[in-house]
Amino acid sequence: VVAKAMKDVGAVKDGVGGHGVVGVLRNGDGPTLMIRADMDALPVPDQTGFPFASEVRSTTWTGVESPVMHACGHDIHMTSWIGTARALVARKDEWNGTLVMIAQPAEEIGLGAQAMLADGLYSRFPQPDYNLALHVSASAPAGTVVYTKGYAMANVDSVDITVKGVGGHGAYPHTTRDPVLIGSHIVVALQSLVSRNTNPQDSAVVTVGSFKAGAKHNIISDEATLLLTVRSYDDATRKMLLDGIERIAKAQAEAFGAPAPEIKVEQDYTPSLFNNADLADKAMAAIADTIGKDNVKEVPPVMGGEDFSQFGRTDENIPGLLFWVGAVEPSRYEASQDSSLPLPSLHSPFFAPDYDPTIATGVEAMTAAALELFDEG
16 A cells, blocks of 8 residues: 555655565755655554544464554554655655655564665665654644654663572472562662662663562462563663663572572664754754744653664664654643643554644645755755
8 A cells, every 4th residue: 555655756665674665766966865654553452432443453473463553643654654755746846866765664563674774775775864754742732743852762672581489388488489579679679770870860761561470379489570671862871771680680589599580681672762953953944934933842852762763773874853743632732731631642542643634744844854954955
């Protein structure tokens, strides 16, 4: 479907990095600009109440069958991306350069950008001078654009800790090495990484999202598993957190006379997203001229993850910018400002974007940014 919609752009190739699509339009001498949209949905049942709510069921890459919906706005990303491509084709006499439009799979599992790069995105196709992307915001009104300069989103690491113990009867704990007790001390001690090892002016998160052990009231198990998500911005803080997790887990086990735990850090992590400041200034000035400066706002960074960052983490060190397009119906947004009830977040089954103005703003904003960067060349 995406490849068909891209036919007007120029040469189109699908199957890049598995399911990625790349469209290239050469329009004379000038800079090369890459614009990316992500495509995947989430294993979340659609509870938006829209007449077009998703009724699709699918199977995740881990083999779990589930209802799916675009709970992270990727449907808006794709639609805005196609609208931008069409607008730039229609306005070819206003710019010179090479436009590279990519539709990227597997952003939600953090592997899609990496797969496209590994499949020769920068060697089989023109290497960009700039990378652009947009994302919907569940906390900004439709018709607006918000952005962050510098670090905008976090390094995202997943860590598994398998605590080894000695099992036995719950009535005779002295004959065991209780992995639940050891794991509990690890959970508490891990909090010191943020409160006592991280510079207060830096940002870090260490969250234990899962703690599994045992099967019965009176049995002390011989193993417990902790699953962690670890967030940071700069690489030095990331290393400090990961090294600290290993140090604390091993030391706590040793303190209880238990075997050393197994610690696995997922190698395919999502690196932090850094928005080039000069690129942001140029793009936002153009967007403000198009949608009004009162509708463009700089906001603080967040600790979510985005694998768009991979496109700038290559040897080429290409400047990139991801900005957010408000997706909340304006009156609903205003009501939420005086309410204790938060708006539905991204990934919520109740996330219901205000589609028409959000898409229109996405197309206007991305087209304005693209024209500005082509003009800069």
